[in-house]
Amino acid sequence: MSIKNNLFKILKNIPKNVKLVAVSKTKPDEDILEAYDAGQRIFGENKVQDLAAKQPRLPQDIRWHFIGHLQSNKVKYIANFVDMIEAVESIKLLKEINKQALKNNKTINCLLQFHIASEETKFGLDMDEAEEILKCEDFKKLENIRIAGVMGMATFTSDENLIHNEFNTLRKYYEQLKQKYFSDKEYFKEISMGMSDDYQIAIAEGSTMVRVGSAIFGARG
Ligand SMILES: *Cc1c(COP(=O)(O)O)cnc(C)c1O
Numbered sequence: 001m002s003i004k005n006n007l008f009k010i011l012k013n014i015p016k017n018v019k020l021v022a023v024s025k026t027k028p029d030e031d032i033l034e035a036y037d038a039g040q041r042i043f044g045e046n047k048v049q050d051l052a053a054k055q056p057r058l059p060q061d062i063r064w065h066f067i068g069h070l071q072s073n074k075v076k077y078i079a080n081f082v083d084m085i086e087a088v089e090s091i092k093l094l095k096e097i098n099k100q101a102l103k104n105n106k107t108i109n110c111l112l113q114f115h116i117a118s119e120e121t122k123f124g125l126d127m128d129e130a131e132e133i134l135k136c137e138d139f140k141k142l143e144n145i146r147i148a149g150v151m152g153m154a155t156f157t158s159d160e161n162l163i164h165n166e167f168n169t170l171r172k173y174y175e176q177l178k179q180k181y182f183s184d185k186e187y188f189k190e191i192s193m194g195m196s197d198d199y200q201i202a203i204a205e206g207s208t209m210v211r212v213g214s215a216i217f218g219a220r221g
Helices: 003-013 029-037 048-057 072-077 091-103 127-135 160-181 199-204
Strands: 019-023 042-045 063-066 084-088 108-114 145-152 190-192 209-212
Touching: 003 019, 003 029, 003 199, 029 048, 042 048, 048 063, 048 072, 072 091, 084 091, 084 145, 091 108, 091 145, 108 127, 108 160, 127 160, 145 160, 160 190, 160 199, 190 209, 199 209
Parallel strands: 019 042, 019 209, 042 063, 063 084, 084 108, 108 145, 145 190
Antiparallel strands: none
């Protein structure tokens, strides 16, 4: 199937209020353009070098989401154009994003990444760590970042129950944070969860944003 057909098939499967991030990591410009020409505007990359190389070559109205682990010293390479940094897990990184956003006279949307999987290898905060960030005085001074919600990845498993439970946990984290820290903040509204193999489960558990790569662009080499 073509990229365009894959994309339309997925769009048919997700409700209108759920955003689709087309994860184009490792894929060439022509693949991205095929999805773009079919109407897709939000794309996700997980390597700074790749994203910084692709962005100038591709249409300027693409909204780029950085979905990988971001090192503070690399924020400067993407700050001037990135729309959302999805995987923030430290105050140090937030401070650097704020600094670079300020330099570029803009506000950068960020999501707090939570560790919900049972696998040790995945990145992310637990609730205590997230609250530590949100309560600290340094955080309150950051005026050029906006915490737009939460993000997480489920365990890579065929156990659908486990995946349901993990996504449900992320939704609960979101609701707790919303109530405690963001009840008057309309922009705190995103729960980014769900990938090619589990986006339908994620949507059933309240996802507002799915990040789908291989089901659109095919398997990565
Ligand atoms: C690669 C990646 C995805 C997309 O994975 P697929 O299984 O190809 O859909 C989603 N989120 C993150 C953080 C990723 O790194």
